Amino acid sequence: MKDYGAPERKYLRPEQGLTVTDGRVVEGYASLFGVKDQGGDVVQAGAYRASLSRLMAKGGKVKMLWQHDPAEPIGVWDEVREDALGLWVKGRILTEVSRGREAAALLAAGAIDGLSIGYRTVKAERDGKGQRLLSELELWEVSLVTFPMLSEARVQAKSEDDAHWRQLAQVFEDARRQLAER
Numbered sequence: 001m002k003d004y005g006a007p008e009r010k011y012l013r014p015e016q017g018l019t020v021t022d023g024r025v026v027e028g029y030a031s032l033f034g035v036k037d038q039g040g041d042v043v044q045a046g047a048y049r050a051s052l053s054r055l056m057a058k059g060g061k062v063k064m065l066w067q068h069d070p071a072e073p074i075g076v077w078d079e080v081r082e083d084a085l086g087l088w089v090k091g092r093i094l095t096e097v098s099r100g101r102e103a104a105a106l107l108a109a110g111a112i113d114g115l116s117i118g119y120r121t122v123k124a125e126r127d128g129k130g131q132r133l134l135s136e137l138e139l140w141e142v143s144l145v146t147f148p149m150l151s152e153a154r155v156q157a158k159s160e161d162d163a164h165w166r167q168l169a170q171v172f173e174d175a176r177r178q179l180a181e182r
Contacts, residue, residue, distance in 0.1 A: 024104055026075070027090035030115045030142045035086075041132045048082050050122075051139045063141040064091050066099050068118050070141075074100045077142060087117070089142050103144055116145040 033045045055062065062080045066072035077091035093107075094100040106112040123136035 024075075024093040024095055024100075025090070026093060026107075026144070027079075028088070028115065029086045030080075030089045030117050031087035033084075033086045036131060039132075040130060041134055043086070043134045043137070045084075046082065047134050047137045048087050048139050050136060051119075052080060052082070055139075062089075062139055064093075065118070065141045065143040066103055067145055068116065068141070068143045072099050073097075074103045074144065080139075080142070087139075087142075089115075093144075107144070112144055112146055114145040114147060116143045117141070118143065 031043050031048075033043055033047075036042050052062075054060075062077050063070075063073060064075040064077050066074045074097065075091050075093040077089050079088070079090040081088055093104050095104055103112065117137075117139060118141040120138040120140070121134060121136075122138055124132050124134045127133055
């Protein structure tokens with residue numbers, strides 16, 4: 001048992017698929033139990049239980065961030081829970097803020113397709129294969145990200161008005177290109 005103390009991040013493209021409906025409601029798995037990530041870590045069932053209990057007891061919430069940037073909250077996680085597969089989240093992207101609108105457009109266009117957890121390791125040990133088995137984590141945030149750690153999973157965006165979001169994503173892409181050319 002070692003307390004690593006430093007903030008860490010795990011990226012995930014859930015194999016069950018992160019879904020986005022109405023351009024802003026996001027739900028899916030932010031972490032899967034028993035799956036080795038590219039860093040050689042395996043999150044064990046129950047790893048989030050104590051952290052989620054502490055948060056609930058004090059009325060706190062896991063934050064929804066953009067690319068792990070604490071200055072870029074883009075929504076709220078309305079539900080965060082463990083089940084047999086892993087850490088399941090459901091929340092709302094706030095399109096009333098500019099980064100939220102951008103995130104929704106990028107998700108709809110397929111430019112962003114990952115989830116990542118930000119946490120501190122409380123308890124972990126190495127197994128005989130060199131993997132770090134994470135048995136207790138203090139969960140701080142779940143971010144929408146560009147590059148997730150588990151490559152076998154994908155985000156899928158669904159919206160009643162996909163054409164609108166594709167159009168908005170194209171506007172952002174055109175603006176990015178124009179800025180890059182300067």
